[in-house]
Amino acid sequence: MAAPAAVAQEAEEAAAEPRCLMCHRETADQPVHAIFRTPHGQLEGGGAASCVSCHGASDDHQRGPTRNAPDVSFGPKWESATADSNGACLTCHQKEEQMFWLGGVHEQEDLACTSCHDSHTPRDPMLTAAGQLENCLSCHTRQQAQMRLPSRHPILEGKTACTDCHNPHGAATEAMLTAPTLNDNCYECHQEKRGPFLWEHQPVTENCGYCHNPHGTVQPNLLTARGPFQCQQCHSAAFHPSVAYDGRSTTSGSSNQYVLGKNCLNCHSQVHGSNHPSGARLTR
Ligand code: HEC
Ligand code: HEC
Ligand code: HEC
Ligand code: HEC
Ligand code: HEC
Ligand code: HEC
Ligand code: HEC
Ligand code: HEC
Ligand code: HEC
Ligand code: HEC
Structure with a gap:
């Protein structure tokens, strides 16, 4: 012994x-x-x-x-x-991308790193676009449905990814967005919407999400509502070409073809802001 x-x-x-x-x-x-x-x-x-x-x-x-x-x-x-x-x-991984893991939504939901990562494979599935998407959609079924609506970000086509907008490890922002505000997030790819504009449209500078749903909608251009209704969530229908779109709702009483059953955008085409000297009403 x-x-x-x-x-x-x-x-x-x-x-x-x-x-x-x-x-x-x-x-x-x-x-x-x-x-x-x-x-x-x-x-x-x-x-x-x-x-x-x-x-x-x-x-x-x-x-x-x-x-x-x-x-x-x-x-x-x-x-x-x-x-x-x-x-x-x-x-080892508490900095940079993983800095906000603790307290983040996925941590709160008791997700494990291994809910997404697979350490014993030569190429971690999260580092490929296809692996990533499959993973996110396996839990986020609502987004999966939205992504298939007529108007959508080209996520399925691989031109945008969930992680362009979200940090799955958590972030100090709402909805774990990668940029400090929702608008900053959109400006990363849609710079022309940042302005500066001579005539701003207040909701645009505040929150693109007032009118757009980034994942997908049934309206064109990712809009959350149809034509005039989109605008009339905020603008009174009472004073100006309004819901009915018949002759009575215009000051002249005419049944102008641009008014009847038409969209506010027929006249207010610069809905994101205007740089025209006389574009105060976002018409040019
Ligand atoms: C002892 C330190 C250490 C530990 C523990 C560790 N990692 Fe890493 N990890 C590293 C280093 C170093 C790299 C390579 C450099 C880098 O990408 O930061 C890395 C890279 C990675 C990558 C990128 C992989 C690639 O192919 O580029 C992922 C994903 C990752 N780690 C996840 C994890 C997960 C999940 C765990 C726990 C199961 C873990 N790590 C544990 C140190 C560590
Ligand atoms: C909900 C899924 C999910 C969870 C949970 C998750 N990750 Fe990740 N991780 C990803 C994705 C997706 C990427 C690729 C990021 C990209 O492409 O921008 C990634 C990338 C990484 C990387 C690669 C380098 C980097 O920073 O981009 C490391 C390291 C890493 N994760 C560590 C971790 C650790 C540690 C945990 C647990 C504390 C964890 N991850 C939990 C989805 C996840
Ligand atoms: C980066 C962290 C990390 C390192 C380094 C690591 N493992 Fe693992 N191991 C894991 C994770 C995470 C799992 C769970 C399965 C998965 O995600 O791939 C695992 C699973 C396993 C399993 C169970 C596999 C099964 O499916 O039955 C064994 C056995 C194992 N590891 C052995 C080892 C050995 C041996 C080494 C050194 C050669 C090692 N591991 C190095 C993270 C690690
Ligand atoms: C004397 C042999 C032996 C040594 C040494 C050994 N293992 Fe294992 N290990 C096993 C066997 C056998 C199993 C399977 C156990 C079972 O399924 O009952 C196992 C299982 C595992 C698993 C899977 C656990 C699970 O939950 O399924 C991991 C991870 C692992 N070993 C890691 C390690 C690491 C890391 C080392 C070195 C520090 C190590 N082993 C050293 C024999 C060994
Ligand atoms: C173009 C940017 C963008 C892309 C790409 C994107 N998201 Fe989002 N996501 C957002 C924004 C912005 C919000 C916040 C919406 C709000 O608060 O009104 C959000 C919110 C969420 C939420 C919170 C619940 C909700 O609907 O408000 C989840 C879950 C989510 N996204 C998952 C995903 C998944 C999964 C993917 C990939 C399939 C993805 N997102 C792709 C921008 C994006
Ligand atoms: C294992 C299941 C699971 C996976 C995989 C997963 N998530 Fe989640 N995620 C959740 C749960 C649960 C919540 C909290 C409930 C909710 O908002 O849907 C959540 C919440 C979110 C939120 C909303 C955060 C907030 O502030 O409300 C976003 C954004 C998100 N996940 C993005 C992702 C992305 C991107 C991926 C892929 C890299 C992913 N998730 C993968 C389970 C998962
Ligand atoms: C990673 C880059 C990226 C980010 C970030 C991004 N987008 Fe996009 N967006 C795109 C691409 C690519 C298209 C498709 C352009 C095309 O098909 O010509 C698109 C298209 C659109 C469209 C038109 C959709 C249609 O049906 O034609 C709208 C509206 C839009 N994005 C709004 C937003 C909003 C709001 C945000 C912020 C929440 C945002 N985007 C963030 C890349 C991005
Ligand atoms: C007041 C509602 C509203 C807000 C807020 C809004 N949009 Fe739009 N957006 C629209 C309408 C209506 C359209 C379709 C008409 C058009 O093309 O101008 C549109 C179309 C788009 C398009 C596709 C057509 C094009 O012009 O490229 C993109 C991209 C877009 N918006 C991005 C954004 C971004 C980024 C923000 C935030 C900075 C934002 N929108 C805020 C109403 C809005
Ligand atoms: C989320 C609320 C909201 C939505 C939705 C919205 N707006 Fe506005 N809009 C505002 C606010 C706030 C102002 C600034 C009002 C002011 O300065 O008195 C404004 C200003 C305007 C102006 C300039 C008015 C002026 O007095 O200078 C026009 C034109 C306009 N919006 C048209 C539209 C159109 C067209 C739509 C639909 C595509 C729309 N708005 C959707 C909130 C909204
Ligand atoms: C036929 C063209 C036309 C249509 C359609 C139209 N507008 Fe206008 N709108 C104008 C013009 C022109 C002005 C500027 C009137 C002025 O300066 O007195 C204006 C002014 C406005 C103003 C500023 C009002 C003010 O007090 O100065 C708002 C807000 C507005 N429109 C919203 C809308 C909304 C919402 C719709 C859709 C329901 C809409 N418009 C449809 C032509 C139109």
């Missing part, structure tokens, strides 16, 4: 030198070595040391691998509490 001192030393060495790879060989069931084709395979100098940076030293597991869980496990047999498994990732 070995002296207690020798046993202790052996245990210490085991702890110092993780033996993960002796047991965890590459198999079809558990292709764990694919991790060596990712940046994580090089952590702590690579090899088994890299395993430890996510799964912990796992001494108990190494001694009794079928009885004892690794310090941190993401399943399938043992699953650490979400806070613990996320904690393992957050030891």
Whole structure:
């Protein structure tokens, strides 16, 4: 029988030198070595040391691998509490994009990093447009439906992505938007709408969302309501070409073809703002 001192030393060495790879060989069931084709395979100098940076030293597991869980496990047999498994990732990823994870909506909803990320694949699915979209839509079924409406951002076509507008790790903004305000977000791609305009239209400078739904709508141009009704959410229908659009609602009493059943935009075409000297009414 070995002296207690020798046993202790052996245990210490085991702890110092993780033996993960002796047991965890590459198999079809558990292709764990694919991790060596990712940046994580090089952590702590690579090899088994890299395993430890996510799964912990796992001494108990190494001694009794079928009885004892690794310090941190993401399943399938043992699953650490979400806070613990996320904690393992957050030891390294708490800056930049992940800065607002804690307190963010997805954290509050108890999502795990691994709800989206797959560390043991050569290319994390979140880093491809298709993988990302499939993932977001698997939970966000309302957006999935909106994206298929007649007017929509070209998300399915891959020209815009959820992450152009949202940071799934959380943000200090409403709806986890990537820019400080909703309008700033839109200006990133629609710069011409920023102005400055000689004649501004107040709701436009305030919030594009008053009139547009970014995911998709049944009206053209991502508008949330039809023609005059869009405008009449704010502008009284009582004083000016109004709901009825018959001759009575105009000052002249005429049934001008531009008024009858027509859109306010026929005359007020510069709804986002005007730079024309006499564009105060957004007509030119
Ligand atoms: C003595 C062999 C042995 C060593 C050493 C070993 N493992 Fe394991 N490990 C196993 C076996 C066997 C299983 C499967 C357990 C089961 O399904 O009952 C396993 C399972 C796992 C799992 C999956 C847990 C789950 O919830 O399904 C992880 C993660 C893991 N080991 C990580 C490690 C890490 C990291 C190291 C090194 C620090 C390590 N193992 C060292 C044999 C070992
Ligand atoms: C970047 C963190 C990270 C590193 C480094 C890492 N793992 Fe994992 N491991 C995970 C995550 C996350 C899972 C859950 C499955 C997934 O997302 O790919 C997992 C799952 C596992 C499983 C269970 C796989 C299954 O599906 O049955 C084993 C076994 C395992 N890891 C062993 C290892 C070994 C061995 C190493 C070192 C070669 C290692 N891991 C390095 C994060 C890591
Ligand atoms: C010991 C530090 C460490 C830990 C723990 C860690 N990472 Fe990383 N991770 C890195 C480094 C270093 C890189 C490469 C540089 C970079 O992209 O920031 C990286 C890159 C990534 C990338 C980009 C991958 C790529 O192919 O470019 C993702 C996604 C990621 N980590 C997610 C995770 C998740 C999820 C976990 C927990 C399961 C985790 N990381 C745990 C250090 C770590
Ligand atoms: C709701 C899904 C989701 C969750 C949950 C999630 N991520 Fe991500 N992650 C993504 C997407 C999508 C990207 C790609 C970002 C892009 O393309 O702009 C990404 C990218 C990353 C990257 C790559 C480098 C970077 O910063 O862009 C790292 C590192 C990362 N995530 C770490 C984490 C960690 C750590 C957690 C848990 C605390 C986590 N992620 C949780 C979806 C998620
Ligand atoms: C062009 C920018 C943009 C794109 C692309 C985008 N969103 Fe949004 N999203 C927004 C804005 C802006 C809001 C805030 C709406 C509000 O508060 O009125 C929002 C709100 C949300 C909300 C909160 C609930 C709600 O409807 O108010 C969820 C969930 C969401 N988006 C998911 C997604 C998903 C999933 C994708 C990808 C399929 C996506 N978004 C693509 C801009 C975008
Ligand atoms: C595992 C399920 C799940 C996945 C995957 C997921 N989400 Fe979420 N997300 C939620 C839940 C739950 C909420 C909170 C309820 C809601 O607003 O729908 C939420 C909320 C949001 C919100 C609204 C935040 C707010 O302030 O109201 C946005 C934006 C969002 N997710 C974007 C994304 C994006 C982008 C992806 C893909 C990278 C994604 N989500 C993937 C479950 C998920
Ligand atoms: C990442 C870039 C990007 C961002 C950010 C963005 N858009 Fe777009 N938007 C596009 C693209 C690309 C199109 C399609 C242009 C085309 O087909 O010519 C588009 C089209 C539109 C359309 C016309 C849709 C139609 O049916 O023709 C509207 C309205 C619109 N965006 C409003 C917004 C609003 C409001 C925001 C902010 C919440 C926003 N966009 C943010 C890229 C963006
Ligand atoms: C008062 C309602 C209203 C607000 C607020 C508004 N829009 Fe519009 N938007 C419209 C209408 C109506 C149309 C369709 C008529 C047109 O093309 O001018 C439109 C069309 C668009 C189009 C597609 C046609 C084009 O002109 O390129 C884009 C892009 C757009 N808006 C972006 C924005 C952005 C970005 C904001 C915020 C800065 C915004 N809108 C705020 C009413 C509005
Ligand atoms: C979210 C509320 C809102 C919506 C929707 C809206 N507006 Fe406005 N609009 C305003 C406000 C506020 C002003 C500034 C009023 C003022 O200065 O007295 C304004 C000003 C105007 C003016 C200039 C009036 C003036 O006295 O200088 C015109 C023209 C106008 N809007 C047309 C439209 C049209 C056309 C639509 C539909 C595409 C529309 N508005 C939708 C809130 C809105
Ligand atoms: C046939 C053309 C035409 C149509 C259609 C039209 N307008 Fe006007 N609107 C004008 C003109 C011209 C003025 C400027 C009148 C003036 O300076 O006295 C004006 C002025 C306005 C003003 C400023 C009112 C004020 O007190 O000075 C608002 C707000 C307005 N229109 C909203 C709307 C809305 C909302 C609709 C749709 C329901 C609409 N307009 C449809 C031509 C039109």
